[in-house]
Amino acid sequence: MSEYRIQGATGEWEVVIGLEVHAQVTSKAKLFSGAATAFGAEPNTQVSLVDAAMPGMLPVPNRECIRQAVRTGMAIDAQINKWSRFDRKNYFYADLPQGYQISQLYHPLVGEGYLDIALDDKDPENTKRIGVERIHVEQDAGKLMHDQHPTMSYVDLNRSGVALMEIVSKPDMRSPAEAGAYVRKLRSILRYVGSCDGNMEEGSMRADVNVSVRKPGDEFGTRTETKNVNSVRFVMQVIEYEANRQVDVIENGGTVDQETRLFDPDTGTTRTMRSKEDAHDYRYFPDPDLLPLELDDAFIAECRESLPELPDAKRHRYENELGLSAYNAGQLTADVDVYQRYEAILAATAAKVGKSESDVATQVANWVLSVAPGVKNATEDADEANDTTAANAGIIALSAAGTVSGGQAKEIYEIVLKTGREPEEIAETEGLKQNSDTGAIEAVVDEVLASNADKVEEYRGGKDKLFGFFVGQTMKAMKGQGNPAVVNEILKAKLG
């Protein structure tokens, strides 16, 4: 990644980016009430008296939400604070029933950590370390709907009180691409840990994008915060737009206002958020309904022990123990779904062929990363349910044993996807097998050489290129079912 610079009238500008990512904690019940968190329910059906801030209602924290935030902190090598506290952030808004959000300002649950982002897909070792300032736990707000009634907005509190982790980065990013890589890496880690499903479309993850510009080497400029940006692409667009807008403002003699902005995905632009204009004074203070949160050693130990192998560690292991290329290892470990599929198929394949995982790792990696997705994309009436670990392993095993050719493997996979039939059975009944019988191949080769004596003469005279001709003739005679390796071997021997 080369340095990202905005070309202004007065020269080059550097952009400085920090992200506050709000990630919905995976939990069944809300942070401070027993109402459910499931997405997409009827309005106000997942709202308890507590969430609606009825008089006299009180918060009691959900252990699982705390646990997930702690595990997330551990996954980014962050400091876990055994003593933390909830504070109230006071402001008035229709999606905020209590008139305050229970959050953590002064003593967050998780302190400083970091994550390493890849600057180049092809070279996962080329990384940049992005600091994480803190992770705190807080309540989500409800939802306002503006287009249901001419003069009214409608309030749905189903999300109100759902647990969020606010993951605050340091202003360490310098380009839209770095910010994109950061969000993707963070999402990957959250999904590995299981603390957030990372579903940006459903709002499980959204970013507040802090952007400022400066002349390279200068002090930080004034930043704007664009709220609730809900895709990686939009995060990058916001940065692009804001950086250019700010440069324009400054170069035209203006100053950048420190303000909250909204992103409009339709136009790719940002604008001042009117409703939050006067909300600067949040009057934070410790929530008197909640005692300080103290974590004991057993709790912390359980969090640590329950952490899975994380993306970077897994990638290194794939390279060092399985012998995968850096690129493949990076691709396979980028997301939970991919590595889980890979590891399942790898184990099944190794068992099937009676070899170690490292012996078949590369073959399985190629299958999972390129062969299988290619076939799948081309197969219109594929049934996802047919795409089982056993079927995939079965096809790879057939291929590894030389029973089927690469092309045949693809054909078998296509039939598997459509019908769910067994790969071995398909190979058998559909004739999708290659012939490795040396006797039979020798007979065909003898015939081919006999009927092309002139070419054999030329070959032996030094026309090496003719080797391919013999292979082609042999394969043709065998209707494409000859095992190419065996064919090659026999031809080599016979031609001397």
Add this chain to the structure above:
Amino acid sequence: MTELTELTVAAIRTGVAGGDFTAVEVAEAFNANVAAASQLNAFIVATPEKAVEAAQAVDAKRAKGQDLGKMGGVPIGMKDLFATNGVQTTAASHMLEGFVPQYESTVSQKLWDAGAGMLGKLNLDQFAMGSSNETSYFGNVISPWRRKDGGNADLAPGGSSGGSSSAVAARLCPAATGTDTGGSIRQPAAFTGISGIKPTYGRCSRWGVVAFASSLDQAGPMARDVTDCAIMLEAMAGFDPKDSTSLNLPVPEWEAGLNPDMKGKKVGIPREYRMDGMDPEILKSWDDGIAWLKDAGAEVVDISLPHTKYALPAYYIIAPAEASSNLARYDGVRYGLRDLPEGAGLQDMYAATRADGFGPEVKRRIMIGTYVLSAGFYDAYYNQAQKVRALIARDFEQAWSQCDVILAPTCPSAAFALGDKTSDPLSMYLNDVFAVPASLAGLPAMSVPAGLNSEGLPLGLQIIGKAFDEQGVLNAGLAIEQRAGFTAKPEAWWK
């Protein structure tokens, strides 16, 4: 037979259980008193049918030989700060006028489960902010007491639990719930010649109680004597998983543990409570209390609580700060008053609703609380106050190495006339100068009647105990009660 409405909680319980009278008879007798006392304005809503219904259930249980519960057959008044399912709950504010909760507070539920019935919802200072019951949207509560030197000036029943104190003193109910944030049980109890205890912070669940200041609010009983307080507190207290600050401890058998023998006990007399220009009659009642406890076998020791002077100012930062946030939920969106001026947007609706729904004292405290939490002032005010609060708690902690309980006056004066202090908020706040330190430290504290002053008005003595030692407080209270021989009661001029 004595009039049923003269009976204590203990006597009603015994009489109903023994078949001397039915619970329904008791309920009806109190319902009649409530109906006849509208002049006192102690109730915002009377619920005679609820009282009778609960009594019928108790009588039916008795017929079947079942256990009647700790409060079996006792009708009570419920401070209108406790949410009561299906019954309007207002916190004495216009904001919540007409608000009918669909839930029952933990404390009131426990009382109903113990066999008590509800006579009605008692008036109070709006959102429990006040010391005279003059801030209620539903009008002042009038004390049943009058000065004996003629002068029919209406007197303050104290506050914020003024409806409770007035109703118990006037025999409209044998007992009532109160809440105490900075003296709101003890001061009204002292003003009206009844007993009331604020337990250790966390003993009674705050779930379903309209919040004023979360770190201070505690519910407690108000009744005619110490035994009744013990009985009712047992029914109200207990761990509630719905309240994060609830104490996860078993409820002691305070009633069974009552013992007025103070032998081997040390009573601390805090020298800082002896303030300049104090009412000599208050000082005299304090001396009486000392003598009575000595008579009960206690050793009396001088103690020092050096930060006493700073308790009230600390309280008037912490309580309004918490209140300013706790009362933010009253915004006209989900329940309660909505004032939507023509063409108003959301934020204008909030401002109009809150201007209309909150009374002047509530607004004043929200303003103070908002100010002390606002940018740039948090450390100087709120944080400083919480540090001073820690020092006040430490004062008590140190005192416990010298004594078991502390004896002090409940208030600096007897009841004053309604209107006397309304023009000067600060002089009103000073009423709670002796009550607030125990609130800030979360300690159990009670007020018991000590006698009448020269004007014929009740004075109260306060006993402050160690955390969790309600028993020690109740026992000292009982020792005083037995020696004070307080039997005075107000003339029923309102009937």
Add this chain to the structure above:
Amino acid sequence: MSVDKATVAKIASLARIRMDDAACDAMVPELNQILGWVEQLGEVDVTGVEPMTAVIPNTLRLRDDVVDADPLTGGGVRDKVLANAPAPEHGFFGVPKVIE
């Protein structure tokens, strides 16, 4: 520190309490009296004192992650939640239109 009318107006706006000129004027001396009085706390030496967090020694309990474990604090009670709403609309709370 003492407050002036502009400060009172700003605080009233933060607290979302509509206050006209006269009300702000009246509030200025009231707040100043109270603030002047509480400022005596500044005299107290609080060196090394931590602000109080838990009045009675007690630790924060955490509850299990169970949906609707207690009906009083669980969901699925829309009727109760909306029972007192000034403007319930199709299962929502209605508020004057908000422009974000």
